[in-house]
Amino acid sequence: MELYGQYKSSIPQKITIHILEVLLLWLSFWILFQNGGSWIENALHIHNSTQHNERRIILFAFSVITFFRFAYMMIKLLKRAIPWEESFSVPFAFALYFVGFSLFILPTSMPVDFMDGFGVILFIFGSFLNTGGEILRNKWKKIPENKGKIYTKGFFRYSRHINYFGDLLWVSAYAIITRNWYSVSIPILLFCLFAFYNAPMLDRYLKEKYGKDYDAYAAKTKMLIPFIY
Numbered sequence: 001m002e003l004y005g006q007y008k009s010s011i012p013q014k015i016t017i018h019i020l021e022v023l024l025l026w027l028s029f030w031i032l033f034q035n036g037g038s039w040i041e042n043a044l045h046i047h048n049s050t051q052h053n054e055r056r057i058i059l060f061a062f063s064v065i066t067f068f069r070f071a072y073m074m075i076k077l078l079k080r081a082i083p084w085e086e087s088f089s090v091p092f093a094f095a096l097y098f099v100g101f102s103l104f105i106l107p108t109s110m111p112v113d114f115m116d117g118f119g120v121i122l123f124i125f126g127s128f129l130n131t132g133g134e135i136l137r138n139k140w141k142k143i144p145e146n147k148g149k150i151y152t153k154g155f156f157r158y159s160r161h162i163n164y165f166g167d168l169l170w171v172s173a174y175a176i177i178t179r180n181w182y183s184v185s186i187p188i189l190l191f192c193l194f195a196f197y198n199a200p201m202l203d204r205y206l207k208e209k210y211g212k213d214y215d216a217y218a219a220k221t222k223m224l225i226p227f228i229y
Contacts, residue, residue, distance in 0.1 A: 010082035014074055020091035021067055024098040028063055031102040032056040040106065049109040058116065059105055059177050062123055063098045069131050077138050096186050101174045104183040119176035126169025129155055133163050150210040152217050158226035161202065164194040165224055199223050
């Protein structure tokens with residue numbers, strides 16, 4: 001599936017993605033606050049704790065913020081074409097976030113504590129890196145004299161794919177809020193996807209597009225995790 005180098009509005013694909021994500025949000029709400037938790041407890045034998053609903057409220061707030069943040073980025077910032085395959089693979093990823101973490105949090109009965117406060121801060125910081133980095137890059141690219149140049153400023157001076165690193169942070173925040181060790185599997189899976197597929201694929205495209213300028217940038221800037229990897 002070719003993701004880069006093609007530019008198109010892709011309105012039908014974007015509408016499909018948003019409709020599917022709204023359905024996933026509704027499913028998450030049903031699991032967390034309606035009869036979904038009891039149904040899953042009976043059908044799948046996953047304990048559904050009814051204590052400390054504030055933890056579930058935080059988790060669902062994460063999902064609502066994430067939905068609107070990505071809707072803004074897709075509508076206002078994303079310029080490349082979206083293949084039909086991606087219009088279904090993206091909602092699949094959001095199913096892991098919206099529904100997967102909702103299932104992981106069901107058995108949790110711990111009251112909210114300082115660790116959850118750290119999770120909220122991590123979510124905010126990761127979201128800021130991801131969306132803020134894209135906004136700054138979009139503004140820079142609109143300047144005529146920057147046409148055809150590679151963007152290495154802002155947050156991207158610390159990592160070639162700092163937006164992916166931001167994703168890892170806010171997804172890890174979900175896992176913290178669930179207080180379920182099994183939920184760690186989702187950020188681990190996301191790291192592997194970024195480190196071994198998305199980032200290398202984008203690196204190849206950028207190297208082909210920018211040549212020596214990208215080689216110089218890559219030589220002094222880590223791929224994914226600032227100063228580490």
